[in-house]
Amino acid sequence: MxxxxxxxxxxxxxxxxxxxxxxxxxxxxxxxxxxxxxxxxxxxxxxxxxxxxxxxxxxxxxxxxxxxxxxxxxxxxxxxxxxxxxxxxxxxxxxxxxxxxxxxxxxxxxxxxxxxxxxxxxxxxxxxxxxxxxxxxxxxxxxxxxxxxxxxxxxxxxxxMTGEMFALLKGHALIGSEMTGEVEADADFRKGVEASADRDLLSALFGVRAAAVLGRRAPGAAAAYVSGLLIGSDCRARITLPGQQVHLLADGLLARLYSAAIAIAGGQAVVVxxxxxxxxxxxxxxxxxx
Amino acid sequence: MxxxxxxxxxxxxxxxxxxxxxxxxxxxxxxxxxxxxxxxxxxxxxxxxxxxxxxxxxxxxxxxxxxxxxxxxxxxxxxxxxxxxxxxxxxxxxxxxxxxxxxxxxxxxxxxxxxxxxxxxxxxxxxxxxxxxxxxxxxxxxxxxxxxxxxxxxxxxxxxMTGEMFALLKGHALIGSEMTGEVEADADFRKGVEASADRDLLSALFGVRAAAVLGRRAPGAAAAYVSGLLIGSDCRARITLPGQQVHLLADGLLARLYSAAIAIAGGQAVVVxxxxxxxxxxxxxxxxxx
Missing domain, CATH: 3.30.420.300 (2-keto-3-deoxy-galactonokinase, substrate binding domain)
Structure with a gap:
C-alpha cells in the first residue's frame, strides 16, 4: 500500500x-x-x-x-x-x-x-x-x-453491556458498597466466571450481598468476583463450541480478564x-x- | 387458634x-x-x-x-x-x-x-x-x-435482584432514557419475557438501545419490554418442570406481571x-x- x-x-x-x-x-x-x-x-x-x-x-x-x-x-x-x-x-x-x-x-x-x-x-x-x-x-x-x-x-x-453493567452495579446497586478491591484475573475473578455457568445473573448478583452479610467473602474480593460473573456471562453466551478461537482486540487488564474468562468458558483467546x-x-x- | x-x-x-x-x-x-x-x-x-x-x-x-x-x-x-x-x-x-x-x-x-x-x-x-x-x-x-x-x-x-435491576437500569443506564411508558402485562412485556429465553441478559439489554437507534420499538414500549426481560429471566431460572405450580405472594401489578411471565416460562401461577x-x-x- x-x-x-x-x-x-x-x-x-x-x-x-x-x-x-x-x-x-x-x-x-x-x-x-x-x-x-x-x-x-x-x-x-x-x-x-x-x-x-x-x-x-x-x-x-x-x-x-x-x-x-x-x-x-x-x-x-x-x-x-x-x-x-x-x-x-x-x-x-x-x-x-x-x-x-x-x-x-x-x-x-x-x-x-x-x-x-x-x-x-x-x-x-x-x-x-x-x-x-x-x-x-x-x-x-x-x-x-x-x-x-x-x-x-x-x-x-x-x-x-458488560462494562456498563459493572459500572452501574458499582456506582448504584446495593452490592456496590461491597464491590471494593482491585479487579484482576485472579482467583476471585475466576470464581465469578465459574458461577456464571448457571446463567442466572440476577440471583448470582444478589448472592454477593448474602455472602457479605454472612461473612463468606473476604473484603476486597467482591469487585473481581462481580467482574468475573459479568464477563463470564458475556463469554459463555458467545462461546458455543469447545476450543472455539476468539480473536480479542484488547490489551492490558481487559485482555487479561477476557482471556481468562474465554478459557474457562471453553474457548481460546488470541490477543490482537x-x-x-x-x-x-x-x-x-x-x-x-x- | x-x-x-x-x-x-x-x-x-x-x-x-x-x-x-x-x-x-x-x-x-x-x-x-x-x-x-x-x-x-x-x-x-x-x-x-x-x-x-x-x-x-x-x-x-x-x-x-x-x-x-x-x-x-x-x-x-x-x-x-x-x-x-x-x-x-x-x-x-x-x-x-x-x-x-x-x-x-x-x-x-x-x-x-x-x-x-x-x-x-x-x-x-x-x-x-x-x-x-x-x-x-x-x-x-x-x-x-x-x-x-x-x-x-x-x-x-x-x-x-429483579426489581432492583429494573430501577438501576431506569435510573442510571444508557437505556434508562428509553425506558419510558407504563409497565403492564401487555404485548411489550410478553416480548421481553419471550426474549429472555436466550438467557443472555447483557446483550438483550443493549438491544433496547439498538432498537431505539434504528426506530424499531415504539416510544413508550421499552419499560415494559425491559421488565419482561428481567422478570422473564427470573422466572425461567426457577421454573424447571413443565406445568410447575408457583404460589405467588403478590397482588396488583406484580401479581399480573409474574403470573404472565410464569405462564410463558411454562409454569402456572396461583396467587396467594x-x-x-x-x-x-x-x-x-x-x-x-x-
Missing amino acids: SGAAFIAVDWGTTNRRAYLIEGGEVVATERDDMGILSVPPGGFPAAVAGLRERHGGLPMLLAGMVGSNRGWHDAGYVLAPASLADLAARLVSPEEGVAIVPGVCRDGDERQDVMRGEEVQLLGAVAAGLAPGDALLCQPGTHAKWALMKDGALADFITA DSHASFVAGITRIWDIKA | SGAAFIAVDWGTTNRRAYLIEGGEVVATERDDMGILSVPPGGFPAAVAGLRERHGGLPMLLAGMVGSNRGWHDAGYVLAPASLADLAARLVSPEEGVAIVPGVCRDGDERQDVMRGEEVQLLGAVAAGLAPGDALLCQPGTHAKWALMKDGALADFITA DSHASFVAGITRIWDIKA
Missing part, C-alpha cells in the same frame, strides 16, 4: 486518537481526552481545524462516535454483512477534505444491533492478517462487541493489537476511496 | 404495617411509611412506644428489616430448612414485651442467601393452607424471593394473599411462643 498521506482519527465518546499516515505507515500519533462529549456545541469545525493545522493541513478520515447523532455529523449505518469497501462507499463529508466512516447495523425483526468505530478495527484486523477472514472477534469494553467475520466481511455481531487493526482498516478505506 | 391479643408488625425498609390481633383475628390494622430508613438514630423505642400506646399497650411481635443490623436490633438468622417453630424458638427481645422474629439464611460453600421478613409470609402461607406444604413459592419485589417448601418447612430459597399469609405466620409464631 502506498496511498497519499492523511490524518486518521478514532474519535470516541471520551477519547480521541489521531494518526498521521504516510504511505501506509504511521509517522505520528497523538491521543487526548477530547472525546465528543468534551466538544462544545458547534465546536467540531474548530477542533478538526486544530488537528489539521498540527499535521500539515492533510485531509482527514474520521471514525467512531464523531459520526453519531451526538457527534459532529450523523454518518448513518451500513447494514451487515459489511466490508471495508462497503464502508468506503458510504463515507460522509461534513466539510471539504474531511470524511466520516459510517457505522454498521444489524437489523431484522428478531434482533437489532449497532456499532460505530469498532467496525474499522474489526475489519482492519482481518485486512492486516491479524485475524483470519472467518473468525469470531471480540472487542471488550463498556459495550462489548462480538463479531462473526465471514470471507473477510463483518457478517454479524452482538453487543453486551487493536491500534494496528484500526490503522490497517482506516488506511484500507482511504486507499479504496482514493 | 385462640391466643392472647398482641400487635404484629411487618416492619420493612420503607414501609410498616401493624395488625392488632385478638383470638387469631385481625381487629385493627394500620400502614404508614415509617420504614426503618425513616426512623432516626436511637428512635426505635419511641416509635415502638407510639404504636403500643395506640393499641392498648399490648405486647408486640416484629418481623422484617427492623431485625437487621440497620434496624433496631439484629435478630440474626435461622439456618434453612426452617419452620415457624424454629423461628419462635429464636425470637430476640430488645425490651420487655417486644420480640423480633429472626431472618432465615442459606449457607454453604457453593451458595449463600438471606431473607428477613419474607419467611413469616412464606411459612404463613403454608400454615394458613393457602399453599401446600410441598410447593414452590415466589414473593416478587426489589429482591424477589423463591422458596422451596418441604413438609411445611422453608427448605431452601434463592433471591434475584400475602397479608393473610403474614398474619397467619406471625400468629402461629405468637401461639408457639406463648
Whole structure:
C-alpha cells in the first residue's frame, strides 16, 4: 500500500486518537481526552481545524462516535454483512477534505444491533492478517462487541453491556458498597466466571450481598468476583463450541480478564493489537476511496 | 387458634404495617411509611412506644428489616430448612414485651442467601393452607424471593435482584432514557419475557438501545419490554418442570406481571394473599411462643 498521506482519527465518546499516515505507515500519533462529549456545541469545525493545522493541513478520515447523532455529523449505518469497501462507499463529508466512516447495523425483526468505530478495527484486523477472514472477534469494553467475520466481511455481531453493567452495579446497586478491591484475573475473578455457568445473573448478583452479610467473602474480593460473573456471562453466551478461537482486540487488564474468562468458558483467546487493526482498516478505506 | 391479643408488625425498609390481633383475628390494622430508613438514630423505642400506646399497650411481635443490623436490633438468622417453630424458638427481645422474629439464611460453600421478613409470609402461607406444604413459592419485589417448601418447612430459597435491576437500569443506564411508558402485562412485556429465553441478559439489554437507534420499538414500549426481560429471566431460572405450580405472594401489578411471565416460562401461577399469609405466620409464631 502506498496511498497519499492523511490524518486518521478514532474519535470516541471520551477519547480521541489521531494518526498521521504516510504511505501506509504511521509517522505520528497523538491521543487526548477530547472525546465528543468534551466538544462544545458547534465546536467540531474548530477542533478538526486544530488537528489539521498540527499535521500539515492533510485531509482527514474520521471514525467512531464523531459520526453519531451526538457527534459532529450523523454518518448513518451500513447494514451487515459489511466490508471495508462497503464502508468506503458510504463515507460522509461534513466539510471539504474531511470524511466520516459510517457505522454498521444489524437489523431484522428478531434482533437489532449497532456499532460505530469498532467496525474499522474489526475489519482492519482481518485486512492486516491479524485475524483470519472467518473468525469470531471480540472487542471488550463498556459495550462489548462480538463479531462473526465471514470471507473477510463483518457478517454479524452482538453487543453486551458488560462494562456498563459493572459500572452501574458499582456506582448504584446495593452490592456496590461491597464491590471494593482491585479487579484482576485472579482467583476471585475466576470464581465469578465459574458461577456464571448457571446463567442466572440476577440471583448470582444478589448472592454477593448474602455472602457479605454472612461473612463468606473476604473484603476486597467482591469487585473481581462481580467482574468475573459479568464477563463470564458475556463469554459463555458467545462461546458455543469447545476450543472455539476468539480473536480479542484488547490489551492490558481487559485482555487479561477476557482471556481468562474465554478459557474457562471453553474457548481460546488470541490477543490482537487493536491500534494496528484500526490503522490497517482506516488506511484500507482511504486507499479504496482514493 | 385462640391466643392472647398482641400487635404484629411487618416492619420493612420503607414501609410498616401493624395488625392488632385478638383470638387469631385481625381487629385493627394500620400502614404508614415509617420504614426503618425513616426512623432516626436511637428512635426505635419511641416509635415502638407510639404504636403500643395506640393499641392498648399490648405486647408486640416484629418481623422484617427492623431485625437487621440497620434496624433496631439484629435478630440474626435461622439456618434453612426452617419452620415457624424454629423461628419462635429464636425470637430476640430488645425490651420487655417486644420480640423480633429472626431472618432465615442459606449457607454453604457453593451458595449463600438471606431473607428477613419474607419467611413469616412464606411459612404463613403454608400454615394458613393457602399453599401446600410441598410447593414452590415466589414473593416478587426489589429482591424477589423463591422458596422451596418441604413438609411445611422453608427448605431452601434463592433471591434475584429483579426489581432492583429494573430501577438501576431506569435510573442510571444508557437505556434508562428509553425506558419510558407504563409497565403492564401487555404485548411489550410478553416480548421481553419471550426474549429472555436466550438467557443472555447483557446483550438483550443493549438491544433496547439498538432498537431505539434504528426506530424499531415504539416510544413508550421499552419499560415494559425491559421488565419482561428481567422478570422473564427470573422466572425461567426457577421454573424447571413443565406445568410447575408457583404460589405467588403478590397482588396488583406484580401479581399480573409474574403470573404472565410464569405462564410463558411454562409454569402456572396461583396467587396467594400475602397479608393473610403474614398474619397467619406471625400468629402461629405468637401461639408457639406463648
